Amino acid sequence: MDSASRQAENAAPSTAVIFNIMRFSTQDGPGIRTTVFFKGCPLSCWWCHNPESQRLQPELLYLEERCRHCGDCVAACPQHAIEQVNGTVRTSALCRRCGQCTEVCQAEARQIAGRRMTVGDVIAEIERDLVFFEESGGGVTLSGGEPLAQPRFVSALLGACRDRGIGTVLETCGYAPSGVFLDVALAAGLVLYDLKLMDPVKHKEYTGVSNRRILANLEELVARGRAVTVRIPVMPGINDTLDEIGQFARHLAALPVSRVELLPYHHIGAGKYKRLGLTYRLGDAPQPTAADLARFSDALTRAGLNVRVRL
Ligand code: SF4
Ligand code: SF4
Structure with a gap:
């Protein structure tokens, strides 16, 4: 372990609250991955399919x-x-x-x-899959919730992975103070950056926070030459209007993002709200059709972006 990693680990809180560690994922970055889901998120998106991730506490x-x-x-x-x-x-x-x-x-x-785990606990889980990472070019993805809700622990975990030669991906909504965000994001090999809406008023309505900091952090990150894939959940009638798609296309085409992934909205998290005693605010909102996704994807492609629809 190098001295920077040792310092980060020593300064980090001894535990973080983690609600799942999923092995053999192929959706969260290259190769076969182990995805660590952190609890706690500063956003409360209406469509969140992991509502058990939103609060920091178990x-x-x-x-x-x-x-x-x-x-x-x-x-x-x-x-x-x-x-x-x-x-x-x-x-x-x-x-x-x-x-x-x-x-x-x-x-x-x-x-x-949600359970409290140390960096050592998480690394022990991750190391079970080293052989799969080596064979597939995979590694570890830190997701949530929002990993940046527990930033010092996440920095220490990224350092521990780096010391072991394990590739890392950070999936984030980007809502954090700039310094905190860059410290963590620049330590990851690849960043999956979740963008929900471009219109600031709608963003506040559907996620609970402004998107100003999110867009500023994205610009800071790509300006430093970091590989970034932007992920957009496609929600009919909310962020797939002509105006929204046009704003996404203009904004992202002006940035050096590596790729844009469109994630079709689905209902699978709806039942979890009842289990938590919460209300699912999207009710029976429609899922995007193939035509909806093609319209969104085509508009971004015409703007010069490298687009992929994740099904
Ligand atoms: S309801 Fe269950 S988790 Fe809550 S205090 Fe009682 S035993 Fe503990
Ligand atoms: S009453 Fe229901 S929730 Fe409680 S212990 Fe029995 S099966 Fe489980």
Whole structure:
């Protein structure tokens, strides 16, 4: 380990909250990848398909369809936070997310999303896949949530990967102070940069924050010659209007981005909202058709961009 990595690791918080480590991914960068999903995100996009990633702290999920109404969780909860009324199991705000109810639930209807891990814990998981990285040109992708919500830990993890010769990809929404953003992003081999909307008013409405900092950070990053793939989730009626597509095309064509990937919106995360006691604000919004995607892709291609639709 070089001295810079050792310093980063020493200065980093000892743990981060991670809600999943997915092996054998082929969607998050080149080759076969291990993707580490960090909890916590400064945005709250209406279409987010990982709502369990948004809050920084671990949280409890209840999968009603699995529940056998046995009452074991009610008896196990030290906070008396669970009650069963007329066959319905409810968890109150007294819950401290200790996880004891998940241990007694035979039906696996109760789960904790997010656990604290050290850099060493994460590296131990990653190293199980070294042989696949070597054979495929893959590596590790840091995703979320938003990795930049836990930036010092992420820097230490990137350094630990670099010391082991493991290639890294950072997937980010880019919403962080410029200095923090560049420190982390410049340490990654490739950045997958998520852009949602160009119109600042709509961006604030659908994500909860302005896109000014996001666009500025993207410009800073590409100005430093860093390889960047921009990813756009395609949401019919929200960011695929003629005006929005035109703004994406003009803005991105003026930057040296390596590639643009279009990610079709899908409903698969909708059920998770209920498990968390949250409302899914997009309801039954339509998914983009092949024609919708072709229209978006063609417009960006005509602007000179290298475009790929991820299905
Ligand atoms: S322990 Fe699990 S299956 Fe039993 S009532 Fe609680 S959530 Fe339902
Ligand atoms: S996570 Fe802990 S506090 Fe929350 S409901 Fe389960 S046992 Fe009770």
